[in-house]
Amino acid sequence: MDIVELDADNRDHVEAATEVRNTVASKDAPWVQQATLRSMQGMMKYGWDLEPGRYFGGFEGDRMVAFAAVHTTEWDNLALAWLELQVHPDARGRGHARSMRDHVEQVASAMGRTKLGSDAWDGSQGVAFAERSGYVAASRAVNRRQHLADVPLENIKGLYAEAEAAASAYELVRIVGPTPDDLLDQVAEMSAAINDAPLDDLDIEDEVFAPQRVRDYENATMLRGHRFYRLVARHRDTGELAGHTIVAVDEERPEMGHQHDTSVVRSHRGHRLGLLLKGGMNLWLAQTEPQLQTVDTWNAESNDHMIAVNERLGYRWMAREVQFQKTIPASGDPLA
Numbered sequence: 001m002d003i004v005e006l007d008a009d010n011r012d013h014v015e016a017a018t019e020v021r022n023t024v025a026s027k028d029a030p031w032v033q034q035a036t037l038r039s040m041q042g043m044m045k046y047g048w049d050l051e052p053g054r055y056f057g058g059f060e061g062d063r064m065v066a067f068a069a070v071h072t073t074e075w076d077n078l079a080l081a082w083l084e085l086q087v088h089p090d091a092r093g094r095g096h097a098r099s100m101r102d103h104v105e106q107v108a109s110a111m112g113r114t115k116l117g118s119d120a121w122d123g124s125q126g127v128a129f130a131e132r133s134g135y136v137a138a139s140r141a142v143n144r145r146q147h148l149a150d151v152p153l154e155n156i157k158g159l160y161a162e163a164e165a166a167a168s169a170y171e172l173v174r175i176v177g178p179t180p181d182d183l184l185d186q187v188a189e190m191s192a193a194i195n196d197a198p199l200d201d202l203d204i205e206d207e208v209f210a211p212q213r214v215r216d217y218e219n220a221t222m223l224r225g226h227r228f229y230r231l232v233a234r235h236r237d238t239g240e241l242a243g244h245t246i247v248a249v250d251e252e253r254p255e256m257g258h259q260h261d262t263s264v265v266r267s268h269r270g271h272r273l274g275l276l277l278k279g280g281m282n283l284w285l286a287q288t289e290p291q292l293q294t295v296d297t298w299n300a301e302s303n304d305h306m307i308a309v310n311e312r313l314g315y316r317w318m319a320r321e322v323q324f325q326k327t328i329p330a331s332g333d334p335l336a
Helices: 011-028 037-046 096-110 125-132 153-166 181-196 211-223 273-288 304-312
Strands: 002-005 054-060 063-071 080-087 115-121 136-147 170-176 226-235 241-250 256-264 294-300 315-327
Touching (some): 011 063, 011 080, 054 096, 080 096, 125 136, 136 304, 153 273, 181 226, 211 226, 226 273, 241 273, 256 273, 273 304, 304 315
Parallel strands (some): 080 115, 256 294
Antiparallel strands (some): 002 054, 054 063, 115 315, 136 315, 170 226
């Protein structure tokens, strides 16, 4: 097998990576939303916040049979790299997973990244492979999905009214697309509240939320082909931003939504703002995106508070992901 670094502007590379990713998902995790060429290229080209990862394909002749990626950021966690690895079901048992693992670990080491993270669906072959590769389970995250047809809007209105009564000192501000310049600094400061979310045993430093990074994240989301909705809770008396929630709606498949961060600033907790924000987002999207059918969210399995909010809003358990870490030496020897 030959390993090639992939080019996001090479249509053949994107098509082959999409085929491997979707075939693996169909085999190992059929609940996962299938990638499209646009969504795959968007992630390869723009990443989460305009810091795209490095992507690699394993080829048998002209056919890509394995796919891997190295994700890093220059904003924080400068020793950390998060790795992806997938092998086409038809090509398993030939040592390709080991070859791809060794390659992306070498790439990460050459980049000076000594803390590696990766994940695998609980119950899949990936768990045993990670353990054989020296990775240690450090956290578990759960994918939940809200099927809006199964959640009567009247129920959400009732939950919203309940939260609104406890949060009368706050007003909600709707932002579509990029944050207005005059709010960007405050939104960046507020966004850091997500650092209080549980990490269990993952060795990850707090994320840095500079205004430019927030803007890059918004732009990357839209460049990947999503409509961007942010709902902010603002304290009426002080004007302080107290929390927010974000949902991105897929332009290609507008029936699908993706929950991004929901967080509340520590000094404003205890006022049911999480329920107010998420319920308020549901009511807003019911008006602006009436075709929306599902919203996916992720939480650490230990995040009892947010899970309780999500389950009251009708989110249902889909699957558990095991998150692993491993420490390696830095080689300082860049790979070609």
